[in-house]
Amino acid sequence: MDPYDSDSSVEDVGEGDYTETGVLLGYATEESTDDSISHLGGWPTWLDPSTPPPGNFAKCKVCNDPMLLLLQLNGDLPEHFPHDERWLYIFGCPRKACSRKQGSIRALRGVKKHKIANSSRQRGQNNNNKAEQESMPEPPNAEEKPKPDLGAALFGARPPSSGLSSNTNPFTTTAQSGTSQASNPFAALPAPSALAAIPPQKPSFPIDSLPATFAEKARVSSPPPAPKPVAGPPLPWPSQSSFPKPYPQYNLDADYETLSRPSTPSLPDNIPTPTIEEEDSKTSGDSKDIYESSLDKSFLRFSTRLAHNPEQVLRYEFRGTPLLYATDDAVAKVFLTPSSSQHAKISTVSSKSSNNRIPRCESCGSARVFEVQLVPHAIVMLEEGRENIGLGPKDDAGMEWGTVVLGVCATNCGLDSEGVMGWREEWVGAQWEERLVPK
Template identity: 30%
Template sequence: MAPPRDDDWSDSDDEVLSEVDTSVLLGVPDGVVQSITDITDAAVSRIGGHPAFLPSHEPSLSSSQCKICSNPSELLVQMWCPFEDSPMDRALYIWGCARPSCQGKEGSVRAWRGLRRNDKYAAKLEKRLAKKRVVEEAKAQSLAQSEQKKNAPKINPFSPNPSVPNMFGIGAQIFGDTPPPTISDEPQAAKEEQGGNKESSPYDDGDDASSSEDELLTAMASVTVEESPWKAAPFYPPIYLSTVSEYLPPNSKPKSSPGTQVTDSLGDDDKGGKDTFWATEAYEDSLEVDQVFERFTKRVGYEGEQCVRYELNGTPLPFSSDKIFTSLFPSPPMPTLPVTKAAFTVVRIPKRTYFPTGIPPCPSCRGKRVFECQLMPNLINVLRRPEGAKPMSEEERRKAVDQALKGVGAVDEGRMEWGTCMVFSCEKDCCTDANGKPAREAWREEVVLVQAAI
């Protein structure tokens, strides 16, 4: 969550502030995969290697073919990423072609999502959602009852209506009047729900969570690549892909005299929020630099080891101000200048905002596609690192990342060159057959936008 904006500038240069935890998850390399069990487990995210498929029917090898040269591509990343409150196991597979003639072109990087229904988790999820509905209905009923009491007509205590209970309690008891009925503040269902163990959550199943976690989260691949065309497909050495949260250091507060206006054109996106603002084209052209690339390098520089950025239904981090950037962050209409006294009028130039209208909908359900993740330049260095090589020093790592960002280095066969690859997936995560009916498993291709290296 983005921190609140603080417009008060400190006079101290040594002020230490806490880091900012954003909503972005970063995928970083975490050692070579050597376990056969992990290699065949679709729930183990990895860089390179052979794919571990979720669907029971092995997809065709054509899923990995480059749309430019029609040759099989190497698996770049496989991620275990099921949707919240979904009964489907889910994995994302991304292939990329390394041939120089295909770099930066549409179709050179392809992404697929594999789905498979998890019956055990579906049963537990249904019980959890049923309890959640009971609690929500009880709260709604209690709220409606409170509103009804609030809006009820006022009773005149001096009215001769015999149906009105005696307002004087002591007299009522003496003369045997019926005491007024009591109205419960909460429905009985809510009381029963809250009458149990106070420490237990209303979403708990009552089952042993520790014993069932392995059953729910482990999705051993039902299809291996031992006797299939995938065994002969090209591949990189498999590397574990671990997930960490993105942390950004707070912006320093420089000294400034009272009344001085301070502008940081590169700091708007470091707030960690989802609504990222970008400078206008006119401002970028006036400085003769690519403001988008400057922001990209600044943001990535906080964690140079990142190979993947994941933020479902979030905002991508564009690499440069190319056509893809323009389509995702369209230029807003310019404000109309007044006819008179224009020289004395201050007009604020509107900023670009994320508005991806050009992403095609899902062909299966016609639902909207949303941003899910993007591949980062350091992934190219990790995939090309020789097996058994020593870990790079901090200086070597920064130099390698800088070269990958700028596309500097020898260009040979098998060298990938792109700035970033953005993946947009079906928002509904639909799982249907050819007739549009619900299915137990699916294999669907998603949209990938490739921004070429500078």
């Protein structure tokens, strides 16, 4: 297996013993680092403490209980968004009953724009349009627009001709605009003798019961529109007492990924191994075949790549491509494209466009791009002493994902106000651990 089978950029380093990729790896540490914002676990902090996210973002979509912070990341990108401050958050529900369910892991992007792109140009364009409208002469014989002919709308009468006043009675044969004659609206009716044979009909209801005005008639004939629901103020972010005890907090250190020459990687600690009884009941060769046949090739590629830097807890590459844990689930379909070969290929992502199928940003409609993913060693760090996080028995807790992938708005949309904090929920995809069943 080629250890450099990756869609990320790879550069040769030294004499070929190591290569460096464009992926930035994050490592959890208890020591202080230069980044005082980013951390794994712990309590979240806000870019603007006076404007926390709406409280509904704190809740698991499965059980509706508050979630715990998995990752807080300083997402400032001066080369892409020089006037924006942006922080990223990934939250997860620690309850086992919610594991493997959509909505048990959620992600947020907080952004504060200190300069709105093209705002001065747009204001200038609006001022020019306004000046042009004010300088345009009024058209000749400009009059107030005629009122709609309610009689025609209600009873099907012909609209008045251009020579008649808008208040013309549709039942009269005399024009009220100074002309002596107007077309007779009854000209197409049968001869008077035919009409005379029809006796006059009495109304079937008292005249007094008729509405007094046309407006009342219209109101009676059509039901009133249903009132629009009024959106109330957003729920406040819950107090800390509403959350379970947080995961332990670690600072984050970062370095670019380096890959060594082929070696025999060890499997991650969270992958089950055969028991002693199973090993005794089978020959070592048979056990190896059974175990390896249960593993997806994509997982072997995943674990081999991580084994080059086994202590990494996250992988970061804005507009890059994630390292997939599996190739046969819903998340994989977002990034994989079919090919003529037996193996699917990961979609490449350029700085201008993306051919992945991450759902577009719900706020502005822009495409989303990959930015960061959590990998299994983050679980090892977060779940140290997990029996003490206040969830009850130890077997009621535990994370079962293989990787968590975050896709963000490619344009970093936010509130159209300078210096005001905005919050956006972003797309997050979880690839869950394989549950291996010995054959």
